[in-house]
Amino acid sequence: MKLSSAFRGSDLARNIAENIKKATRRRWNLMEFCGTHTVAIFRHGLRSMLPAGLNLVSGPGCPVCVTSRRDIDRILHLAGMPGVVTATYGDMMKVPGSGMSLAEKRARGADVRVVYSITDALEIARANPSARVIFVAVGFETTAPSTAAVIRAAALEGVDNFHVLSLHKVTPPVVGALIEGGTEVDGFICPGHVCSIIGSRPLEPIARDYGKPCVIAGFEPADVLQAILMLVRQLEDGRSEVEIEYTRGVRPEGNPNALAAMNEVFRKVTAEWRGIGEVEATGLKLRDEFASFDAERLIDREIVSEPDPPGCRCGEVLRGELAPTGCALFGAACTPENPVGPCMVSSEGSCATYYQYVGRQRT
Numbered sequence: 001m002k003l004s005s006a007f008r009g010s011d012l013a014r015n016i017a018e019n020i021k022k023a024t025r026r027r028w029n030l031m032e033f034c035g036t037h038t039v040a041i042f043r044h045g046l047r048s049m050l051p052a053g054l055n056l057v058s059g060p061g062c063p064v065c066v067t068s069r070r071d072i073d074r075i076l077h078l079a080g081m082p083g084v085v086t087a088t089y090g091d092m093m094k095v096p097g098s099g100m101s102l103a104e105k106r107a108r109g110a111d112v113r114v115v116y117s118i119t120d121a122l123e124i125a126r127a128n129p130s131a132r133v134i135f136v137a138v139g140f141e142t143t144a145p146s147t148a149a150v151i152r153a154a155a156l157e158g159v160d161n162f163h164v165l166s167l168h169k170v171t172p173p174v175v176g177a178l179i180e181g182g183t184e185v186d187g188f189i190c191p192g193h194v195c196s197i198i199g200s201r202p203l204e205p206i207a208r209d210y211g212k213p214c215v216i217a218g219f220e221p222a223d224v225l226q227a228i229l230m231l232v233r234q235l236e237d238g239r240s241e242v243e244i245e246y247t248r249g250v251r252p253e254g255n256p257n258a259l260a261a262m263n264e265v266f267r268k269v270t271a272e273w274r275g276i277g278e279v280e281a282t283g284l285k286l287r288d289e290f291a292s293f294d295a296e297r298l299i300d301r302e303i304v305s306e307p308d309p310p311g312c313r314c315g316e317v318l319r320g321e322l323a324p325t326g327c328a329l330f331g332a333a334c335t336p337e338n339p340v341g342p343c344m345v346s347s348e349g350s351c352a353t354y355y356q357y358v359g360r361q362r363t
């Protein structure tokens with residue numbers, strides 16, 4: 001039996017849920033930071049297993065959703081340049097920019113290709129030496145090491161028509177920004193895949209300085225329930241610590257090789273998060289040694305973006321201040337087929353997840 005299959009047993013999930021009910025004496029708001037957790041919670045009906053006083057709030061942990069409108073417009077500007085091939089993940093295609101989406105840009109003649117990894121983008125560059133190939137790097141710490149490794153490989157190989165627009169983001173400081181911004185959350189379910197790279201230590205300021213417990217969770221239903229139980233026990237005991245539920249994947253120090261690759265290629269800069277604003281030391285920009293691969297250097301004018309469409313409340317959704325169903329456009333003017341905001345586009349966006357699952361359980 002594979003290790004993860006032991007976590008799928010419904011008896012195990014029911015037992016943990018029973019323990020959560022016994023442990024919960026007060027009302028608590030818990031945020032699942034990560035969109036993968038939001039999907040797991042809805043797919044497995046975990047909300048219906050929790051006591052009434054326990055409220056789960058979805059957070060900003062969807063990299064596509066938190067990419068700012070200005071950054072989307074910068075991608076569109078690059079995609080419109082002559083001789084450019086834009087390589088991107090499928091989730092980015094329908095995200096609306098100020099005038100259009102990448103899908104619309106492609107329909108108007110731009111060479112935009114959907115890839116499954118940055119390696120595919122490098123391959124396109126090798127096969128098309130007369131084109132400039134720009135990979136749109138969107139993701140948290142989980143994918144940044146692969147981006148770094150491929151940039152390093154391209155440098156060694158001397159592929160000079162390959163560029164990366166790095167929109168990678170670092171997550172722990174934005175949790176602090178949410179708390180300082182007034183989001184009312186008592187504790188955080190933190191992403192196991194991100195923490196398998198960064199470890200648990202970067203979350204310590206959240207528990208120590210803000211008094212908000214954090215539990216790093218895997219993605220099986222029992223993982224998520226166990227993390228909720230650990231958070232409730234901390235809160236009811238008056239403790240605020242960083243605990244690892246996902247011990248089979250996360251070590252306190254993280255993955256040293258992945259961190260070394262990231263640090264070699266990237267430096268931390270201030271980044272703009274949709275709905276949250278600029279947060280110091282949360283962006284990853286290519287270091288000067290790799291500047292020739294930096295697609296930012298190809299942007300030849302100031303990009304001015306229009307505000308979000310009237311009625312779109314993605315900002316509040318991303319800050320955990322509004323459930324997607326609280327947006328008047330949800331399911332009416334805004335659907336996965338015709339998304340108004342990015343939270344309805346990405347498969348891990350809160351609005352898309354609610355759209356798929358809401359009605360099957362209480363929210």
Ligand code: SF4
Pocket residue numbers: 311312313314315317324327328329330331334335339340341342343344345351
């Ligand atoms: S339902 Fe659509 S318009 Fe409303 S917040 Fe979500 S993505 Fe934005």
